[in-house]
Amino acid sequence: MKLSVVGTGYVGLVSGACFAELGNQVTCVDIDEEKVEGLRNGVMPIYEPGLEEIVEENYENGNLEFTTSLEEGVKNSDIIFIAVGTPAKEDGGADLSAVKTVAKTIAETMKEYKIVVDKSTVPVGTGDWVEEFIAEHQKNDCDFDVVSCPEFLREGSAVSDTMNPDRIVIGTEDQKPAEILDELHQDFNAPILHTDRHSAEIIKYAANAFLATKISFINEIANICERAGGNVVEVAKGIGSDHRISDKFLRAGVGFGGACFPKDTKAIVKTANENDYDFKIVDSVVEVNEQQKETMVNKLKNLLPNLTNKTISVLGLSFKPNTDDMREAPSRTVIKQLLEAGAKVKAYDPIAMDEAKEVFGDQIEYCEGTYEAIKDTEAVLLVTEWDQFQDLDLTRVKRLLNKPIFIDGRNCYDLHEMEQEGFIYHSVGRPSIS
Ligand code: NAD
Numbered sequence: 001m002k003l004s005v006v007g008t009g010y011v012g013l014v015s016g017a018c019f020a021e022l023g024n025q026v027t028c029v030d031i032d033e034e035k036v037e038g039l040r041n042g043v044m045p046i047y048e049p050g051l052e053e054i055v056e057e058n059y060e061n062g063n064l065e066f067t068t069s070l071e072e073g074v075k076n077s078d079i080i081f082i083a084v085g086t087p088a089k090e091d092g093g094a095d096l097s098a099v100k101t102v103a104k105t106i107a108e109t110m111k112e113y114k115i116v117v118d119k120s121t122v123p124v125g126t127g128d129w130v131e132e133f134i135a136e137h138q139k140n141d142c143d144f145d146v147v148s149c150p151e152f153l154r155e156g157s158a159v160s161d162t163m164n165p166d167r168i169v170i171g172t173e174d175q176k177p178a179e180i181l182d183e184l185h186q187d188f189n190a191p192i193l194h195t196d197r198h199s200a201e202i203i204k205y206a207a208n209a210f211l212a213t214k215i216s217f218i219n220e221i222a223n224i225c226e227r228a229g230g231n232v233v234e235v236a237k238g239i240g241s242d243h244r245i246s247d248k249f250l251r252a253g254v255g256f257g258g259a260c261f262p263k264d265t266k267a268i269v270k271t272a273n274e275n276d277y278d279f280k281i282v283d284s285v286v287e288v289n290e291q292q293k294e295t296m297v298n299k300l301k302n303l304l305p306n307l308t309n310k311t312i313s314v315l316g317l318s319f320k321p322n323t324d325d326m327r328e329a330p331s332r333t334v335i336k337q338l339l340e341a342g343a344k345v346k347a348y349d350p351i352a353m354d355e356a357k358e359v360f361g362d363q364i365e366y367c368e369g370t371y372e373a374i375k376d377t378e379a380v381l382l383v384t385e386w387d388q389f390q391d392l393d394l395t396r397v398k399r400l401l402n403k404p405i406f407i408d409g410r411n412c413y414d415l416h417e418m419e420q421e422g423f424i425y426h427s428v429g430r431p432s433i434s
Contacts, residue, residue, distance in 0.1 A: 307338065
């Protein structure tokens with residue numbers, strides 16, 4: 001089939017490359033000229049395992065094209081996926097300006113039947129609005145359908161998630177686009193769920209809000225364990241063995257971040273408010289998460305009350321491993337708190353250093369490797385659980401540190417081992433070693 005995917009970010013580029021890999025003719029469109037030029041020359045704008053290979057292969061075999069011209073994308077395709085960003089506005093609602101710009105160009109350029117598929121995460125009712133907007137601004141009077149197909153991929157495993165999704169949601173009550181999209185998605189070998197458009201739009205927010213709730217829930221259990229005694233890892237195992245609960249998303253830590261959970265939780269609370277409903281649970285999930293991001297530095301301050309001019313090592317800057325995405329990353333809160341307390345920061349991340357430089361500028365010192373970041377510091381704060389941080393040479397770490405203080409925001413180390421090595425070790429929801 002002939003498709004265009006508008007917005008060549010985590011969702012658009014990965015989806016476009018995967019559709020091309022399955023034999024479709026895909027035009028990826030982005031307004032960012034540098035990004036498009038880079039992609040044409042084999043430069044990936046993001047880090048995702050396995051992405052570069054399928055982009056290169058399909059660009060070379062002609063299944064995948066990159067352009068800045070949406071007009072060209074519309075002309076070259078029967079199905080147009082909207083995958084532009086929908087960031088949070090100040091009031092917590094989703095900023096739909098990019099969706100609107102795309103809808104306008106589609107309306108002005110389409111000359112024959114098109115299916116417009118919204119893959120971006122958008123508030124309920126956006127599909128109705130896009131449909132009305134295209135109908136109003138159409139230059140040529142042609143038939144079209146607007147469908148909601150929310151995306152569930154996770155950064156860090158986006159290619160494999162796209163190729164092997166748990167389900168595909170197709171939100172439309174019209175038979176023609178439903179059948180065409182069924183055919184397009186059949187090679188993914190995943191259950192297809194047909195819903196009305198509003199339900200599809202709500203499914204995406206409900207899924208993210210539920211997962212975020214599990215994280216904030218286990219983080220609060222961790223906080224109780226720290227105060228009352230207990231080990232949250234054991235508790236998570238104990239409750240997660242119940243199939244009704246499941247052990248997924250029950251890992252206590254320093255809070256969730258990234259491009260989706262923070263903005264989507266706020267957006268569904270906003271949608272609820274606009275519909276005269278107070279979504280108390282998710283409102284609290286957001287609040288708990290903000291507090292959780294501050295727990296690491298609070299623990300450090302209990303050990304080192306005066307951080308002025310003390311150098312602290314921060315390991316891991318991206319919001320989670322295997323991505324370079326720093327949007328709403330807990331490391332931002334951790335580093336901000338450290339700098340506000342007068343500390344100096346030495347940081348290292350295996351992939352996100354360039355992104356981090358954009359965020360922190362010259363406020364922190366960027367190191368070439370893990371041990372360089374630890375050397376001559378007063379404490380190490382492990383913020384993101386990259387594989388290489390889970391297998392440190394602890395004897396070397398202790399030797400490099402001025403004080404053997406290790407604050408582990410992801411419960412990567414065994415308590416007994418840390419005690420044996422002689423660390424002052426504080427993790428999340430587990431007994432501390434002082
Ligand atoms: P992103 O910021 O990585 O990419 C968005 C891209 O859209 C950028 O390259 C930008 O240049 C481009 N763009 C903006 N305006 C444009 C326009 N008018 N025409 C063409 N291109 C334009 O965003 P993302 O993370 O891929 O997210 C896209 C959407 O998918 C969001 O709604 C997000 O909530 C949702 N989503 C994201 C993920 C994720 O893990 N990142 C997962 C599921 C759903």
